[in-house]
Amino acid sequence: MPRDATVHQRHITPELVAALARHAEPLPPPEEGEAFGAFFDRFGDARVVLLGEATHGTSEFYRARAAITQRLIERHGFTIIAVEADWPDAARIDDYVRHHAARPWRGPAFTRFPTWMWRKAEVAAFVDWLRGHNKGHAGADRVSFHGLDIYSLGESIHAVLTYLDRVNPEAATAARRRYARLTPWQDQPAAYGSAVVVHGRDSCEDAVVAQLRELLVHRLDYMRNDGEAWFDAVQNARVVRAAESYYRVMYQGSTESWNLRDRHMFSTLQALLAHRGDGAKAVVWAHNSHVGNAAATAMGWDGQFNIGELCRMAHGDEAVLIGFGTDTGTVAAASDWDLPMEVKTVRPARPDSYEHAFLRAGHDRALTEWRNRKGPLARILQASLARERAIGVVYRPETELQSHYFDASLAEQFDAWVWFARTAAVTPLEGGRPHGAPETWPFGL
Numbered sequence: 001m002p003r004d005a006t007v008h009q010r011h012i013t014p015e016l017v018a019a020l021a022r023h024a025e026p027l028p029p030p031e032e033g034e035a036f037g038a039f040f041d042r043f044g045d046a047r048v049v050l051l052g053e054a055t056h057g058t059s060e061f062y063r064a065r066a067a068i069t070q071r072l073i074e075r076h077g078f079t080i081i082a083v084e085a086d087w088p089d090a091a092r093i094d095d096y097v098r099h100h101a102a103r104p105w106r107g108p109a110f111t112r113f114p115t116w117m118w119r120k121a122e123v124a125a126f127v128d129w130l131r132g133h134n135k136g137h138a139g140a141d142r143v144s145f146h147g148l149d150i151y152s153l154g155e156s157i158h159a160v161l162t163y164l165d166r167v168n169p170e171a172a173t174a175a176r177r178r179y180a181r182l183t184p185w186q187d188q189p190a191a192y193g194s195a196v197v198v199h200g201r202d203s204c205e206d207a208v209v210a211q212l213r214e215l216l217v218h219r220l221d222y223m224r225n226d227g228e229a230w231f232d233a234v235q236n237a238r239v240v241r242a243a244e245s246y247y248r249v250m251y252q253g254s255t256e257s258w259n260l261r262d263r264h265m266f267s268t269l270q271a272l273l274a275h276r277g278d279g280a281k282a283v284v285w286a287h288n289s290h291v292g293n294a295a296a297t298a299m300g301w302d303g304q305f306n307i308g309e310l311c312r313m314a315h316g317d318e319a320v321l322i323g324f325g326t327d328t329g330t331v332a333a334a335s336d337w338d339l340p341m342e343v344k345t346v347r348p349a350r351p352d353s354y355e356h357a358f359l360r361a362g363h364d365r366a367l368t369e370w371r372n373r374k375g376p377l378a379r380i381l382q383a384s385l386a387r388e389r390a391i392g393v394v395y396r397p398e399t400e401l402q403s404h405y406f407d408a409s410l411a412e413q414f415d416a417w418v419w420f421a422r423t424a425a426v427t428p429l430e431g432g433r434p435h436g437a438p439e440t441w442p443f444g445l
Contacts, residue, residue, distance in 0.1 A: 010352040010386045010407065017360045023377045024358075024366035024419065030063040037071025039367050043416075044076030047281050047318040048269070048311050052288035052414075054325045054355075055391035056114065057332030057341075060423045061324050062122035069283045070129065073143055080272050080282035081130075081145045084290060085110075085118050087239050087268070088155040090147030091232060092442040097130040098142045102440045106158040109442055112151060114393040116332050116341050119443050121427040127442065146272055148265035148286070148307075153243040154186035156236040160211070163233035167222060171214065178207040182244060193247035208244045212237040231275050235268065255303050262290060266310040284311075288323050289390050296412035297388075308413075320371065323414040325389070327359045329423035333395035343425045347397050353387040354410050358419045369416040381411035388413075 028035045043049050051068060053061040072078040083090060089109045095102055110119040127145070134142040157179050164172035182204040185192035195201040215222070215234050222230040242264040250257040265286075273280045284291065286307060294300035294309045311319040328348045332341050349355035358366070370378040388408040389400075396403045410417070433444035 012357045019380045020361035024368040027365040033067040036067040046320040050284040050291040052291035052323045060420045066126035078281040084286035085147035086152035087147040094145045096442045116428040150242045156239040159236040178211045189247045197251040208241045262306045292413040297408040298406045326423040330425040332425040366419045371415040
């Protein structure tokens, strides 16, 4: 759809509502995991299944993704879970679910805002299930859990240095020298970007690229001893490189920083698929804005791309993009960045939105699919242009239209849509480790 499509009239026609009512398949509650997950067997032939969310703080979205992912793992051989989280934080979950010994860390996990995005009861329950599932499988066959994001500058520098201290102290000394000018900024990386872009300080770009190259050049030597540890170190070095660029680029505009971030997340996903070898299959958990094909939305018409679009280009029909939506209920979100979490009431969807169309279709919970883009539903969807709502970690209901709605063509953005008419906020975890949980439990403070 061309960029100027946003000027066309948005409309929810009775024909669209009737088609959604006819083609939507009512779903059981997600806590009925087997019955809920069975509806998604049709996507088991994919190599990558991307599961979205319309908010970062909705319980039903996380519980539904857990049920779908369990089904894809148990029945269809999916081996990788890749999520919109930082690589080192997710590595603690990976250690736990794959029964690895805990690694030394610089600080506690999942403490960066927003802490409730992953440190919550819904994720802990899925992680415990995955640990139990993996226990019955050989090490090489265990499902792994990884983060795709770029915000872990300090922890990723620490991980690279810790690895090299163990396997090659001389290389560790050289790495410290390369990272030396970046290290003082590792806890305030945005200030690094300001120092370089606004105040003319020299960047550390060449040094972080050189360090990544050094790890790659000696990969055969390092992999001979422990290929998993080397891969983790390389991914952390890639995070350092991406983060260094991101915090400079963010001063050049939102499009450039968004594209850098999603390019890194996609590259990480591709690296995971290659690392796990032939037959590797991945489930991605990320926001709809990352998972849906950006080329079919206002963000794409303004020059942004995302993981979903890149997966469509790389994997074709072997990538399945599934969006999630809701009308109303409650959501865990902040009023602004770095402010405390609140449980907020989600306003009813606007009449010119896809969410309102699904509400009018009359199902409390439903799966609607148009993956082959053929048939009457696909044709009706392709003829529609409407608004879509996106709530991240910040929710501003008082300016909802300006802050949370964008134009989209749902038919090209996703292959399917999971609908919950009413939803509730997630349950953040309290501090500490539950009684009886092993020391490797990844959410303890």
